[in-house]
Amino acid sequence: MSIENTTVSAPVSLTQGAVQELKKLIDQQEIGPDFGLRIGVEGGGCSGMSYILGFDQKKDGDNEYEIEGIRVFMNKAHGLYLAGMEIDFKSGLEARGFTFNNPNATSTCGCGSSFSA
Numbered sequence: 001m002s003i004e005n006t007t008v009s010a011p012v013s014l015t016q017g018a019v020q021e022l023k024k025l026i027d028q029q030e031i032g033p034d035f036g037l038r039i040g041v042e043g044g045g046c047s048g049m050s051y052i053l054g055f056d057q058k059k060d061g062d063n064e065y066e067i068e069g070i071r072v073f074m075n076k077a078h079g080l081y082l083a084g085m086e087i088d089f090k091s092g093l094e095a096r097g098f099t100f101n102n103p104n105a106t107s108t109c110g111c112g113s114s115f116s117a
Helices: 016-028 076-082
Strands: 035-043 051-056 062-065 070-075 086-091 096-101 114-116
Touching: 016 070, 016 086, 035 076, 062 076, 070 076
Parallel strands: 035 070
Antiparallel strands: 035 051, 051 114, 062 070, 086 096
């Protein structure tokens, strides 16, 4: 019998604003229990790497975490780029959407959705 440990603390954090918006999206889009929030990176973007944020099923090579009742999936290899990152949600007049505060980024683009490390 395999026991999976999901009590390890996540390498990323979500602000209360992000948690509220994500829970609202989960309810509105009727995200099923087999899905979780995928946080990751991919090549591309104006600064070299782009963030991945969306609902997905768990894949081979993923670590699973729970943050404020939200299942989070992250490819093990992405932890190097995302450790210590905070995800927030802004809903002001100047900006609306998820923002990424990544201490590993050596530079970011103007839109904040891509970075280099």
